[in-house]
Amino acid sequence: MTDYASSVRTLYWEDGGLMLLDQRQLPHQVEYVRCVAVEQVVAAIETMVVRGAPAIGIAAAYGIVLAVGSAFEKHGSRWPQHVDPQIDALEKSRPTAVNLRWAIDAMRKHFPAPAGDPRPTLLDVAERLHREDVAANRAIGEHGAIYLEANAQVLTHCNAGALATAGYGTALGVVRSAWRLGNIQRVYATETRPWLQGARLTTWELQQDGIPVTLIADSAAAQLMHGGGINCVITGADRIAANGDVANKIGTYTLALCARAHGVRFMVAAPLSTIDQTAPNGAAIPIEQRPAEELLSYQGHKTAPLGVPAYNPVFDVTPAALIDTLVTEVGALDGPDFASIAGLFKT
Amino acid sequence: MTDYASSVRTLYWEDGGLMLLDQRQLPHQVEYVRCVAVEQVVAAIETMVVRGAPAIGIAAAYGIVLAVGSAFEKHGSRWPQHVDPQIDALEKSRPTAVNLRWAIDAMRKHFPAPAGDPRPTLLDVAERLHREDVAANRAIGEHGAIYLEANAQVLTHCNAGALATAGYGTALGVVRSAWRLGNIQRVYATETRPWLQGARLTTWELQQDGIPVTLIADSAAAQLMHGGGINCVITGADRIAANGDVANKIGTYTLALCARAHGVRFMVAAPLSTIDQTAPNGAAIPIEQRPAEELLSYQGHKTAPLGVPAYNPVFDVTPAALIDTLVTEVGALDGPDFASIAGLFKT
Numbered sequence: 080m081t082d083y084a085s086s087v088r089t090l091y092w093e094d095g096g097l098m099l100l101d102q103r104q105l106p107h108q109v110e111y112v113r114c115v116a117v118e119q120v121v122a123a124i125e126t127m128v129v130r131g132a133p134a135i136g137i138a139a140a141y142g143i144v145l146a147v148g149s150a151f152e153k154h155g156s157r158w159p160q161h162v163d164p165q166i167d168a169l170e171k172s173r174p175t176a177v178n179l180r181w182a183i184d185a186m187r188k189h190f191p192a193p194a195g196d197p198r199p200t201l202l203d204v205a206e207r208l209h210r211e212d213v214a215a216n217r218a219i220g221e222h223g224a225i226y227l228e229a230n231a232q233v234l235t236h237c238n239a240g241a242l243a244t245a246g247y248g249t250a251l252g253v254v255r256s257a258w259r260l261g262n263i264q265r266v267y268a269t270e271t272r273p274w275l276q277g278a279r280l281t282t283w284e285l286q287q288d289g290i291p292v293t294l295i296a297d298s299a300a301a302q303l304m305h306g307g308g309i310n311c312v313i314t315g316a317d318r319i320a321a322n323g324d325v326a327n328k329i330g331t332y333t334l335a336l337c338a339r340a341h342g343v344r345f346m347v348a349a350p351l352s353t354i355d356q357t358a359p360n361g362a363a364i365p366i367e368q369r370p371a372e373e374l375l376s377y378q379g380h381k382t383a384p385l386g387v388p389a390y391n392p393v394f395d396v397t398p399a400a401l402i403d404t405l406v407t408e409v410g411a412l413d414g415p416d417f418a419s420i421a422g423l424f425k426t
Numbered sequence: 427m428t429d430y431a432s433s434v435r436t437l438y439w440e441d442g443g444l445m446l447l448d449q450r451q452l453p454h455q456v457e458y459v460r461c462v463a464v465e466q467v468v469a470a471i472e473t474m475v476v477r478g479a480p481a482i483g484i485a486a487a488y489g490i491v492l493a494v495g496s497a498f499e500k501h502g503s504r505w506p507q508h509v510d511p512q513i514d515a516l517e518k519s520r521p522t523a524v525n526l527r528w529a530i531d532a533m534r535k536h537f538p539a540p541a542g543d544p545r546p547t548l549l550d551v552a553e554r555l556h557r558e559d560v561a562a563n564r565a566i567g568e569h570g571a572i573y574l575e576a577n578a579q580v581l582t583h584c585n586a587g588a589l590a591t592a593g594y595g596t597a598l599g600v601v602r603s604a605w606r607l608g609n610i611q612r613v614y615a616t617e618t619r620p621w622l623q624g625a626r627l628t629t630w631e632l633q634q635d636g637i638p639v640t641l642i643a644d645s646a647a648a649q650l651m652h653g654g655g656i657n658c659v660i661t662g663a664d665r666i667a668a669n670g671d672v673a674n675k676i677g678t679y680t681l682a683l684c685a686r687a688h689g690v691r692f693m694v695a696a697p698l699s700t701i702d703q704t705a706p707n708g709a710a711i712p713i714e715q716r717p718a719e720e721l722l723s724y725q726g727h728k729t730a731p732l733g734v735p736a737y738n739p740v741f742d743v744t745p746a747a748l749i750d751t752l753v754t755e756v757g758a759l760d761g762p763d764f765a766s767i768a769g770l771f772k773t
């Protein structure tokens with residue numbers, strides 16, 4: 080039994096299939112999408128049934144169980160010759176989050192000998208990765224919560240919660256741990272245009288756990304900081320370069336600039352699986368562009384006039400120099416840089 | 427015949443009534459609301475049928491014509507004893523834009539002797555204020571366009587265009603003048619949550635005039651600046667304090683911080699009627715809070731879960747120190763401050 084560590088169950092394996100909480104339907108409906116083929120997992124990641132860098136990493140791990148299982152059923156011991164295209168498709172399903180590649184590498188390391196049924200071994204590995212992500216988030220929560228004093232008001236962006244991970248959350252893991260210590264007065268959630276992860280997911284997730292949350296427009300954050308209303312900004316990450324530059328949801332860079340201008344601590348909370356030591360800096364991280372339509376309409380209602388183009392990068396890069404604290408499962412770094420980040424992997 | 431100076435006719439007087447382009451319906455429908463009583467003008471300002479500091483100033487001027495006309499019809503020469511409550515309601519219909527008070531003061535100065543029909547005189551004054559606002563915008567455009575070189579890419583926030591003024595626009599007046607000089611490559615419009623003035627109004631207005639415009643999420647501005655895509659940020663203003671602090675649409679302060687961090691010129695374009703010399707600094711400017719519902723739903727679709735509160739300040743204050751250039755109809759100031767702003771009124 081996996082410890083989901085919050086009221087929210089984002090994804091789980093059941094009876095030979097991967098169950099994904101459909102995040103497109105939240106907060107209005109709590110529905111699960113069942114994936115019994117790897118192609119369904121790829122589609123679920125592409126269409127954001129499941130989103131959040133750690134969560135899509137774990138979903139991909141289960142996707143490999145499905146891909147290998149299908150290849151084994153069709154091709155027996157020749158299954159290793161038939162899984163690469165599906166694994167490639169998994170890796171390419173979203174370009175920015177490095178956790179996809181991390182999960183795939185972790186699964187490949189444990190590919191069993193081709194002779195027997197590979198499924199039990201690989202399912203064990205995927206479930207271990209799943210449990211380890213929850214445990215990492217709990218550790219992140221503990222390391223990060225130390226930075227929050229009584230009556231802390233925290234601003235978070237997008238959703239880096241249980242819904243973005245295997246459970247508990249990264250940024251919201253820090254919030255959960257601090258809440259248990261009695262130190263959270265209120266969380267401010269940016270609505271996070273265009274996909275409204277903050278308005279739809281973060282508010283819902285915190286509401287499930289009874290943590291006070293107030294929604295603001297993305298562009299109201301600086302005014303709130305100016306008024307002294309925020310003690311700490313905490314976000315997750317989709318990929319962290321070797322030098323500490325952080326790719327995360329569009330708008331994170333803006334919040335980091337605003338936090339620095341107001342002397343507010345800017346904290347990034349992410350597991351080691353989010354750190355890409357092959358990317359020397361943020362410029363090496365691919366930034367996903369999503370369809371203009373995400374900006375041009377809402378729930379079938381056009382917002383802008385026909386014929387107007389939109390530019391819709393869904394991630395940006397925050398330079399390491401703007402990150403006051405990077406919290407991982409092995410500890411927190413103040414002023415992360417190349418050397419201190421490399422050191423995290425030696426502990 | 428008023429020179430509207432753009433393809434867009436925001437408001438006009440016709441057959442004893444004020445016609446207001448219903449900005450709630452744009453860009454989907456071009457419909458006018460006809461106001462024949464001052465109460466209708468108050469309601470139209472409150473509900474944002476008409477919005478934009480200069481536009482609501484001119485609407486209020488016509489509203490006074492209606493208020494005085496009605497009082498004269500009912501009370502004859504005793505009309506001056508019966509108009510104050512309506513004029514107060516006009517002044518209180520939106521708290522941040524000072525142009526309301528400015529227009530009311532300008533009209534009061536010309537209140538005719540109580541004996542005769544006051545309407546012809548006051549309509550003349552309102553129409554003069556209307557023409558003067560258009561002329562001011564044209565002058566703002568000329569003074570501001572000098573700062574834009576060939577192939578300029580401009581970022582603007584909210585709508586400070588013909589739709590926000592009596593015609594031509596302030597920020598978009600600068601864009602229109604620079605476009606005529608052949609110096610605009612593209613305008614980036616922030617969508618401007620929660621009311622989507624950028625997505626709904628600025629894109630539509632620029633499209634009418636054939637000026638290339640691309641929509642972005644509010645939170646994508648910093649990434650665009652970082653990539654070198656923006657030469658100048660231009661916004662309007664709802665109220666400018668004596669020291670140069672600027673109250674404008676929520677998010678303006680954020681954009682000013684981002685522009686400064688990237689060495690991008692931050693320009694505010696506004697007529698003198700927007701400068702409130704009685705407000706020593708931004709802290710003296712009232713900031714309107716609008717209903718949480720503007721953030722919690724869109725076109726009848728709930729976005730956030732039931733029971734989640736929202737904080738919805740619709741203006742913020744940008745300190746004068748972040749404003750590189752203030753453009754008014756009497757000229758542009760680089761690094762505006764108390765002394766240089768006071769000097770504008772002596773020219």
